[in-house]
Amino acid sequence: IHRHLFCRLGLVATIKDRANEIYKKVEDLKSIRGRNQDAILAACLYIACRQEDRPRTVKEICSVANGATKKEIGRAKEFIVKQLEVEMGQSMEMGTIHAGDFLRRFCSTLGMNNTAVKAAQEAVQRSEELDIRRSPISIAAAVIYMITQLSEDKKPLKDISLATGVAEGTIRNSYKDLYPYAARLIPNSYAKEEDLKNLC
Numbered sequence: 397i398h399r400h401l402f403c404r405l406g407l408v409a410t411i412k413d414r415a416n417e418i419y420k421k422v423e424d425l426k427s428i429r430g431r432n433q434d435a436i437l438a439a440c441l442y443i444a445c446r447q448e449d450r451p452r453t454v455k456e457i458c459s460v461a462n463g464a465t466k467k468e469i470g471r472a473k474e475f476i477v478k479q480l481e482v483e484m485g486q487s488m489e490m491g492t493i494h495a496g497d498f499l500r501r502f503c504s505t506l507g508m509n510n511t512a513v514k515a516a517q518e519a520v521q522r523s524e525e526l527d528i529r530r531s532p533i534s535i536a537a538a539v540i541y542m543i544t545q546l547s548e549d550k551k552p553l554k555d556i557s558l559a560t561g562v563a564e565g566t567i568r569n570s571y572k573d574l575y576p577y578a579a580r581l582i583p584n585s586y587a588k589e590e591d592l593k594n595l596c
Contacts, residue, residue, distance in 0.1 A: 415444035421483070422476050432472065435464040439472035443490065451493045453533055455561030456501075495520045495536040498560070502536055505559040506551055508544065515586035516543045522581050523574065530570045537562040538570035542578065545595055546587045 418440040422428055428436065438461035445452045454466050454473075461469060477488050499520050503513045519539045528535060537560040544551040557564045574581060578592050 411441075411444045411448045411450060414448055415440045418443055418476065418480075421480060425479055425483070431475070432464060432468050434462040435468040435472040436476070437461070438464050438469045439476050442469065442473055443476065443488075446491045446493065447489065449491050449497075451491070451497050453498060453561050493532050495523065495532040495539065498533055499536045499539070502540060502556075502560050506540065506544075506555060508540070508551075509549070511586065512543050512547055512549070515583050516540055518583045518586075519543065519581040523577075526577055526580075528570075528573050530573060533560060534562050534566050534570040535574070536560065537567045538574050539581070541567055541571050542574060542582070542595065543586070546582065546591060 419437065422436065422440065438457050442452065442454060442457045445457075454469055458464065458466050458469060464472075477490075481488050496517065499516055500513065503516060508516070516539050519542070520536060523535055523539065530538070537556055540551070540560070541553065541556050544556075553564050553567060556562075556567060560567075562570075575595065578595055579589055582592065
């Protein structure tokens, strides 16, 4: 698998080894022929990141995937998992993802200050105690939106969408789900209860 895929995503050698291992297994299967190789490579990397507990979003993988689209990578991932599960005769361990796995990178991309990042991390941890039926990436994006709305450095929804790869409408809906719990999620050191009235 091409070296630049790992370098540009700042990934460690163990992920490179795991991705190569997955690719070699898939390469031996005849059913891979005629499929989009860039999408297959990217999907192997996505799976390796998940298995090594260093998950990346499909959008992040897509940014280094030599033109393969999110849809193509998603399909390739499903194909690889299905093929290898048949081969192994058991379900493939992918590792659980949490909103906190993505939060720091998203905050860094948005140029958020340390105080806001710490508050967002705490809010995300607290969100895990709630039954919010949204993807971890959507929750991370919604928490960032909530935190930045309470600061002087408000981030436009469009910028958060670009940084996280989550559609603006999805962030809005996830934020609506989190909003009733704002007082439980936002650390008191970051915003007092009366400050929460400023949330839209």
